Amino acid sequence: MVNNRKRREILQSVRAANFPDGTGMKAVLREFEKDKSRNIGDRYIHSVIMQANMDIIITINPDLAELVHDASWIMVDTTFTVVHGTTNEWKLLIWLKGLDKRTVIGRVWSNKATREAFVVVWNGIFEAIKLITGKLLNFKVFSKKSSLLGAIGDSEGAQAQGLGDVIILRRMNTPQVNGIPTVTVDGILLFIWKTCLVHFKRGVFKLEAHVDDYVFNCLLGFPYLETSEEIAAYHDFCQASKNPKVQSWWAHKISYPWLLPSLNRSLTQMNHLHWDLTPGDTNPIEGSHVQDNQVNHTNLTILEAVLSYNIFYFIYSCC
Structure with missing residues (x-):
């Protein structure tokens, strides 16, 4: 066991025995086909999208899905160490x-982090919750x-914009009913993000x-400004600023009309009580990354990553 080559050979032989179809996306697709034959309440993999250069796998634990309808907020984040290669894990926490x-x-496994990819991700999440629970999430x-x-995430624009796109796509907002006149992605995110x-x-x-x-x-003080005069200043x-570093930083902030309001209580269109009852940071989900890594391995193949969390969920639901 002190010989690196021998250890690799042992691992490869065990992997070949456990995964005769390999451990890549094709094997995940075959696993998904098995899941589709089960009742909706027993499925873990809910969709596998393979198109052009984009691979996305959407997994939701059916025993936990119902809980989202009683959640005060959702939080999302991407972690980069679980899967070997370009595929990353994106989590939905409540x-x-x-x-x-x-x-x-x-958990969503994706090799793309574009706005288009997040439209697929968010739509897959909302659709899976509807199928599992029989109720629409809004x-x-x-x-x-x-x-x-509300929803809390980091400052990466693609995942927020993808959410806004899906809210429009799924017609989750009805302005003539609730009086919230949001017909654009930027307008929608002002109220929820x-x-x-x-x-x-x-x-x-x-x-x-x-x-x-x-x-x-x-620069550090922006989230704590309270008056329109302070914000204008x-x-x-x-x-x-003539500093190129500050110019670049500021250009990013104003490139998304919803970004600065999502950091400041005085600018947001979110109900202020809702703002106060939702976290100001993503520390809860960041902490879950550490917790996961203590239980599961990192640098896994995509099939091993998906199945390892399925087993983890099974143990959780039985305890």
Whole structure:
């Protein structure tokens, strides 16, 4: 066992015995075909999309899916260490009010992080929840029957825009009924999306070596501005900067009309009570990455990654 080559040979022989069809996407597709023969309440893999250069696998634990209808908020994030290669894991986490704890109810495996890919991801999530639970998932601002106050993620625009696209695609908002006149993606995200403050601060800290203390502290203070005058002065301050690092940072922030409002209570269109009842950062889901890595391995093949969490969910649901 001290010989690296011998260890690799042993692992390869075990893998060949356990996975005669291989451990790539074709093997995942065959596993999905097996899942489709089961009752909806027993399925774990709910869709596999393979088109052009985009591979997406949507998995949801059916025993946990019902809980999302009682969740106060959802949180999403991507982690990059579980699967070997270009495929990453994207998690859907909810907060359970009754148990006062976080729970990951779904995992998506994707080799793309574009807006188009996230349209497929979000639509697959909403469709799977509808099929499993028999109920449509929506946000409280669009449907009084819903308990979902908002969604929290990092400042990557694609996943937020993909969510907005799917809300329009699935006609989740009916302006003439609820009075929320959102017919564009940017307008929709103003009412439901919060960007993680920790990620915002990380971006500012990357500028620390390139600006003086006064500029650094000014940039860092945006989420805490309260008046329209303060916010206008902040815009003018950033717009007037001659520092190329600050210019690039500011260009990213204003390229998404919903991004700055998703960081500041005074700018958001989200109900302020909803804002106060949802987290300001993605620490709960970041912590789940560490917890997962303590239970499961990293650098797995795609089939092993998908199946390992299926087993993990099975153990969880039996305890």
